[in-house]
Amino acid sequence: MAEQDLDRSEAASPYKLQKARERGQVSKSSEIISATVLAVALVYIYARGWDSLASLMRFDQALLQMADQLRLDHAVFWHLAGHMGRHYLALTGPLFGALMLAAIAANLMQTGPLLAMEPLKPDWDRLNPVNGMKKILSVRTLFDAARACAKLVLLTMVVVYALRDLLRQQFFFLSALTPHDYLQTLLGDIAALGMKMALMLGLLAVVDLVYTGRQFAKRMRMSKRELKDEVKQREGDPRIRSRLRQLRNEMLKRSQSAQRTREADVLITNPTHVAVALRYVHGEMRSPQLLAKGAGVLAAQMRQIATRHHIPIVQNAPLARRLFRELALEQPVPPNLYAEVARIIVWVFAMRQARQQPAETQA
Template identity: 60%
Template sequence: MAEQDLDRNEAATPYKLQKARDKGQVAKSPEVVSALVFTVAVGCFYWQGWDGLVSQFGYDQALLTQAARIEINPSTLWKLVGNMVRDSGLMLAPFLAAIMAAAIVGNVTQTGPILSADPIKPDFGRVNPANGFKKLLSMRTLFDAARAVVKLLLLGLVVYYALKALVPQFFHLAAMAPARLARTLVDDIAATGLKIALMLCLIAAVDWGYTRREFAKKMRMSRRELKDEHKNREGDPRIRARLRELRREALARSMAARKTASADVVLTNPTHYAVALRYVHGEMQSPQLVAKGAGSLAAAMREIAARHRIPVVQNPPLARELYRTVDVEQHVPPSLYAQVARILVWVFAMKKARDANLPGAAA
């Protein structure tokens, strides 16, 4: 049994994935968020970096120009600092909003919207030094460290080759005007940042695929877990079988009650079995079994027969034979014609006598 539980080779069911999602457990790669945020930041810098730098220089120039005319006192300094923070915030607002939007998109794109309080619930196991020491020496920690080293090496190579491509123009920087020098530095930084962003996107794509694969592997289920989940969701198979049996009995009871009322005679065991027969002269070649039942259903058929004044005849051998060999709505086989015919002749004669209000009706 334990080996079966450990043999988790079955893919996780949608129900288990939904339960894990409700607890905040989803496949999410932090590299995707980092790459998207860095790419958006570099894109904003490449698009409006120079214009933002010019605006900042213009603001600094105006501030320094008015510095000699500012009266130094606490109220003036607080007002000056407030204006500086406000103006700097307005200039940085589009950039910060773009980064925030990139972080949200990077998370929601991977997992969709998730509202779960489980990740922030108090868990004293997280602050247990023993657990922390075990995680420090675990294979997962070593793997994450090796992955970080590989990532650092790849980014280092990108930066190295990007700077190597810029080396020829370094010798001409000293001869440039200040404005052109600043513009050149902004363009070079943006170009290097875009190359780094491209490498981060490649790393994020690989990490995203690996993270999804590891999460699917972690969510795998054993055959016993699949059976237990099905049992918990659908109920015990024995209980469901019993419910189906009860529904069949209820349906059979209702059908027997409805069809027994149209019968001409009910044959009984006398208590264990009951079969209801119907015969229409000129329309049927032989009598038809319209209902049959055993136990409580047989008792219900006898009650219905009494309520509708249908004759009830005790003939155990014939009742058992009809119950065993003839299904509902089938006709009596030729081997039983003689026995059934004698009973029907007596039943029809009694009905005729009763209808004619003869003394024999009381019999």
């Protein structure tokens, strides 16, 4: 059984994936978030970088022009500090807001809306130095280190080739530019270089997303034993479910068989808790046959049917209990009960014949 548990060859069930999601365990690539945040930052710099830089330079110029006119007292200092803080916040706030929204969007694209409190619970195993050393020396850590080195090499190659192209195209023209044009060119080159790096990070992020998804699916795999245990946990033990299904079928069969009380020759009762309907055809049956039986509400229903169809009702508590307990539906009466049942059947047939004779005489 232990080997069977270790053989996790089955894909994770939707139930296990849902439980893992409730604990905050989902497939997510941090490279997607990094690439998205970098791309948004570069787009913002390309679109609003020059305006922000020009606004900052104008503000600094105004401060320098007013430097000799300012009185360095407490009220002026805090007024100036508040004005500077609002100005810098107005310049950097949209950028930080865009980066935050980009990170949130990158997370939502991978995992969807997810609110799990399990990761916030204190886990003392994280403070265990042995577990920390295991994580440091694990295969996952080595893979992350190799991936970081590969990413560094690829990004370095992108930067080197991009700078080489920029030097070929713009090196001899930079000296002829004005400071205003120089800054605009510098911002454009930084944005272009950053976009090339973002494209490389995007390709790495796609590879990392595929790898992370496969690793998560592999970690969530289940053994056949686990699948069976999950089915038992969710739906109950198959033997119990089979027994419950059998009991439901018996109850349904009894309820349907109660309608056959109208075909019976006699109804033997407890007198109120149990009812048993018997039928006997002379010459065709070796002993009377049990057509229907019921207890409680079903027994009351059988008594009503017998009364409606003028079927004799005999109160014999011991016999009714034995027939109810020992006989199944459509089963003949066993030999050990012949004598008691025969007395009742003979009395019923005699009473029926007595009712028929006056009718024939009158006819």
